[in-house]
Amino acid sequence: MPEYKIPETKVKYKDVFNLKNLYVMMHEYLVEEKWFGKSGPTGTQPGAMHSDIETLYLEKYHQKGLHGGGKEMWVYWRLFKKPEGRYSGYLRYRLNIDFHGVYLQDREIMHQGKKIKVQWGEMEIFFNGAVQTDYNGKWKKHPFLKHWQDIYEGRIISQDIDKNEKMLWREIYKLTGVVKRYLDMRVFMPTPEPFTPKLYGMET
Numbered sequence: 325m326p327e328y329k330i331p332e333t334k335v336k337y338k339d340v341f342n343l344k345n346l347y348v349m350m351h352e353y354l355v356e357e358k359w360f361g362k363s364g365p366t367g368t369q370p371g372a373m374h375s376d377i378e379t380l381y382l383e384k385y386h387q388k389g390l391h392g393g394g395k396e397m398w399v400y401w402r403l404f405k406k407p408e409g410r411y412s413g414y415l416r417y418r419l420n421i422d423f424h425g426v427y428l429q430d431r432e433i434m435h436q437g438k439k440i441k442v443q444w445g446e447m448e449i450f451f452n453g454a455v456q457t458d459y460n461g462k463w464k465k466h467p468f469l470k471h472w473q474d475i476y477e478g479r480i481i482s483q484d485i486d487k488n489e490k491m492l493w494r495e496i497y498k499l500t501g502v503v504k505r506y507l508d509m510r511v512f513m514p515t516p517e518p519f520t521p522k523l524y525g526m527e528t
Contacts, residue, residue, distance in 0.1 A: 325456050325464070326477065327418070328485055330493050332452040333500050337507045340433060343425075343443045349506055350421075353499070359403040359419060377401045394445055399423040405495075407488055411481060416459040417492050422450040449503060451496050455488045 354377075361376035380400035401421040406412045428445035457477055463469045477485060 325459050325461065327454040327456050328489055329454040330452065330489060330496060332450060333496060334451065335449045335500055335503050338446040340431065340442050340444050341507060346506060350503065353502055354403060359405045362402060362404065377403050394427040394429045397423065397425040397428060407491065411484055414457060415488055416456045417453060418456050419453045424448045451500055453492050453496050455485060455492055
């Protein structure tokens with residue numbers, strides 16, 4: 325299917341953080357923003373919407389003398405979203421989120437008078453997206469419409485495609501802002517406050 329790609333952005337962080345809570349916070353944010361997995365929103369419960377977003381989870385442990393020790397981790401999330409409007413049956417947003425952590429080590433620290441388990445290490449989170457057209461392949465399979473698809477996208481709905489590219493870019497930029505704020509990094513636009521103290525994440 326044709327794709328109109330958005331430039332990749334990333335968040336890089338090296339310090340103490342709570343990996344589980346970061347994971348949960350992003351998951352809940354994406355559910356709230358109506359992103360779903362490849363099989364679509366297959367239920368009313370948040371877990372059903374995200375039952376298949378994770379396509380890879382890989383861990384590799386290093387000896388302390390090699391690469392600083394700790395754990396290396398790769399996680400791939402693959403999400404989709406249908407924009408609102410008249411072209412929701414033809415256009416779809418794709419969002420890839422890749423987590424790459426290195427030197428990850430479990431530690432215990434004192435926070436607000438309590439001993440809590442956290443992780444220390446370096447984490448990079450990559451965000452790249454695209455506006456997909458004819459995502460269900462109806463035009464490509466149609467004996468007549470397939471000859472007019474380039475004209476349809478290049479002339480008739482080109483402005484709508486451009487508009488949706490900008491909307492997707494804003495969604496990704498907002499998401500990176502939420503992650504940066506959660507990790508206590510500097511951001512340049514207002515983002516929702518984390519549910520709990522922002523250095524170590526949500527607390528029960």
